[in-house]
Amino acid sequence: MNILSWQTLVPLPVVLPLVGAGITVAVARRRTLQRVVTAGVLIAMVAIAAALLVGADRFGPLVVEAGGWPAPMGIVLVVDRLAGLMLLVSAIVTLGVLLYSIGQGRASGDTDESDGEAPLPIFHPTMLVLAAGVSITFISGDLFNLYVGFEVLLAASFVLLTLGGTAPRIRSGITYVVVSLLSSVIFLVAIALVYTATCTVNLAQLAGRLDALPEGTRLVLQLMLLIGFAVKAAIFPMSGWLPDSYPTAPAPVTAVFAGLLTKVGVYAIIRTQTLLFPDGRLESLLLWAALLTMIIGILGAVAQDDIKRMLSFTLVSHIGFMIFGIALGSRAGMSAAIVYVAHHITIQTTLFLVAGLIERRSGSTSLTDLGGLLRTAPALAVLFFVPAMNLAGIPPFSGFLGKVGLLEAGADAGTWLAYVLIGGSVVTSLLTLYAMSRVWGRAFWQPAPKASELTFAGDTGEEVEPGTLPAGMVGPTTLLVLVGLAITIVAGPLFGLTNRAATDLLERTPYIQAVFPGGVP
Amino acid sequence: MSPNLVLVGTIGILFATGVYLLLSRSISRALLGVVLVGNGANLMFLVAAGPAGRAPIVGLAREEDMTDPLPQAMVLTAIVITLGMTAFILAMAHRSWQLSRSDTVEDDVEDVRILKKAEADDLTDSDFIEHVLGDDIPEQLPSEGTSSEASQAPGSQPAREAGR
Structure with a gap:
């Protein structure tokens, strides 16, 4: 198999879900067919993403010129090791969430659609469009195409977040939509400025041309791009929108958002900071942002009473770990940051799915209402405990390995600020453990509140009976818990892969040469 | 390249008014703000294209007289997205108007919770206090349904129910 046949796979992660979205809209009335198509597309995406990762690791970045237009004129799609890994992890997670939502829909008898808990017919096409948008941003070799990818996934996320159109979802949706659009406009302005300064939006060509600009201009462009992406990645102080908007959505939607959307922002930061602005002028600013994101995020998590809100705050907090690795600017830091992204996508999604299971089992995710789950639902307790300890970074789980990688990279850097960050990371890990053990203690260990308190108002104001856990929802959650554990097992090869990816990113030449084999025009 | 001063001035006004509108709590004002800021960004691409020239069709004009077509392609995409x-x-x-008969962006759940605690002069935040002391502790965390009512004008509740 030569490199050409690997390259033909590159556009498929975008084309397949979009075609699938069209089909699922056309067959919206036939649920089974819709589910088969969506699941089939996502399984195919996992296989293709795995093949692309292997290809990119063996041959270097795989490049396709869309429409056959040569590089600086047309749009290039590039899959290097980083993009391949991101594609693979996001495809696995999306598949897991989709299977979970199918299980949820089947268990609800496809009846109670008014509250948006059971997937509406629009759910499957929108999920596929979201997957396509995420893929576009990962494989785009062009700044404007990156913007289009962001808009595709944002448009899909708007629909998913306000699914069913209930009052709480509309309330949180408005904040989310306005903040997202504002960050998109900042990104768009940054693209206009970049184009004015360099007359190109091709990332590989920009890498050379930005180096020739005056330092002040470059700093403005770097800051504009960074702010646009930082809002999407929920880096403090641009993180306020996230904990408020995520928890009201249905569990599968929150899970896929938590896994993918912020990480797309982190991916864009990695790509632009390494490829376009390699001299690291903003490293200390990013380190401070990372520290504040970690500490303030986790302090928010500790104060929460609702599991979903608490998880949203830990999501914000752990973005700080990735920014820490990126800001170090070293090979070890970048490598650990990529491992952490892969780990965190899996674990955070799993935890939100478990929160969905808890909500289904007892009708609430508020710690005030929960109790005694260890006795009444021991399987659920295991499903929560494993990813919770994974997130907190208890050995031998992948969270521990990622954090150790980051701490080592920080110690290698050796500056006082890096040591402050190391201290901040350890404190954040401990507080994460505290937040998780708080959920464990109150929801699982502590006896249940009195029977009179067991009835509570759900979204619809009706009393909800404690439900059973359908196998269709537990199965996919277990699958993702196992994927989280598997990261530990493949940690050696994974670190090898991310080390090579980090080397490529910091050298820049493999990417640029793959896009312009005959030299940059 | 010398930028067009009128365009630059217009962009400045669009951004200024757009940001001002975005800061308001009314949803329709925020929408207008997004539209204005988005159009300001679109105009920036016109500045990026440089002075207007001939249509960029090979054979109709000399290459140095042509306008740069790429910013126009990008701006069209951006307009469609906006x-x-x-x-x-x-x-x-x-939908928000249907549900609550109001055009304001409401307080988030956490703000409402803190506000309620402050009003009740409640300094306790222990995980276990309710189980120690029994039932006479007031409910601290409003459920999702009540939170939106807290920030609405009185009398909005019937309309909200009717909107369902």
């Missing part, structure tokens, strides 16, 4: 997003916000503003 249009779609505007339609979505309009739909949401309408």
